[in-house]
Amino acid sequence: MELKGIHHVSAITANAANNYHFYTRILGMRLVKKTINQDDPSVYHLFYADEIGNPGTDLTFFEIPRAGTTNQGHSSISGTSLRVPNDDALGYWQRRLTEHGVIHDGIMEQDGRQIINFRDPENQRLTLISDESNTGLRGGKVWEHSPVPADKGIIGLGPVRLTVQDPAPTTSVLTDILTFREARSYPALVSGQEAIRVFSTGEGGTGAEIHLEIRNDLPQERPGRGSVHHVAFRVENEDELTKWKDRIQAERLPNSGLVDRFYFKSLYFREPNGILFELATDGPGFSTDENVDRLGESLALPPLFEDRRDEIEANLNPLDTKRPR
Template sequence: MKNNLLGIHHVTAMTDDVVRNYEFFTKVLGMRLVKKTVNQDDIHTYHTFFADDGGTAGTDMTFFDFPGQPKGKAGTNSIYRTSFRVPSDEALEYYKKRFEEFNVKHEDISEVFGNKVLRFEEEDGQLYQLISDENNTGVAAGTPWKNGPVPEQYAIYGLGPIEIHVSYYEDFLITLKQIYKMREIHKDDEFAVLEVGEGGNGGRVFLYNNQETEGVQGYGEVHHVSFRVKDDAAIEEWEARYKGMGIPNSTIIDRFYFKALYARIGHILIEISTDGPGFDTDEPYETMGESLALPPKLEPKREYIESQIRMFDTTMN
């Protein structure tokens, strides 16, 4: 296949409190809010995007805010943990001290597949880890937020490996390789590492064989993961590939900031997204994320939407 996946595009999770989540990502983690919009499939709820300085594809963690949704439960048959890339092992030490300062629940620095990691949780139980790029090669990272609270030499600048847990480990591994052409670079009975694109931390999946209790969707859990393709021609080729393999899918959806194609593989919702047009399509670099942005198809409903959602201030003072 000509248009293979280039790397991770974004991860979307669910929060119970869009304001607390915004404070955590911008003031504690030091990621930039590059888009404050609504869920295009449920316009009564927010969809927020946190990324690098310019909102580069492959750097954004996004959130749905579903008021009243029950709390989820971590477990198998789910996207279990999201990783964020930092430049060095020293950056992990910086964040460990920062987490202690802000009372963020975290573990000690450990190692996964030759990379040092620092695992931590958000207040709602969402599981994350920072992963060091100290010895990393492959998919390029983004640019740290220039006006953020974390010094640029330590700051998060991209998404790292996506951690997936399944109870049907061998079958799911084969499926990822057959459908998505993922390359297996490590495998034992409990853990596998797969790569797409140029590989490295920005193009990896950590797959775990987990026979424990199944996870439950809800706030504090991941909704889906998306992988990057270059352009419209590439995503159209993927739609044709799904059709040819008999895989049910959403067909291509224009999200204005990128085009998207969804398919559920086992329990895991996988999206394929184009790199552009990008988040600066409707807002200048200087003020991205400061106002409620709506794609053109929703702009006529702005007054109604603003009456339904809880407005909150995201201007940078």
């Protein structure tokens, strides 16, 4: 068994409408699913991705209206990368972010790749990363109706950064249990700290990496709006996920067991530093209950919740996501 790469990253927003505007109108991603948090159906779960929500392209958000401000620190998923096709695309993005008043650090090089670090309106820590030199896992395809040109748009998730005080237990889970391999390191982002270690899985490349940052100068993160809830890794199918469940249980790691999320099947567990990992199957996908042309335009409910539709819709703030025809 070998994990194929990053499946999705799920974060927290306090305002679904503002979140929808930023990720679709400014970043040009497609809302491929407007649904509910299946563990709390009183709030939205929004999925932004490529043209059809291919695995490895999904950045998702739980809406928690009363979420406080994130106090950033260790024991956290401290950075999410979004892939763009090449270095030239970053020039476009530098101009676009500036025009829209988005806080960013300009183009720089990190780990041999061109990047732009930036923040969303809720201080979500994001990075645009060039696929110019990528030889590993391929990205997705920009939606034809995106406001961003197809040759410049976001094509998937890139490396995810974890920040911990003690790297040993996280490293053990990544390499001894989850089949990641340590590939290289690069200088710390903060003076005086250890180098950032890069772990790769599957075909490798920008869509299949975890970057492990060691920080002994920070308190533990207190999550809120603008923080990341969990990172999910790609598993081929349910049969393989069952084998992963057996492996996780054999390692005596408390876990959720198999969970049916309708659009994919999952297993959740926390590594010893408290960071929540998910293993998720590639299918069946987001067109299971909606036509591809209409993805994300109406509230999609898994069958388990369909008989509660009226109640659920009454408790949600209206969010118009219908695309003009």
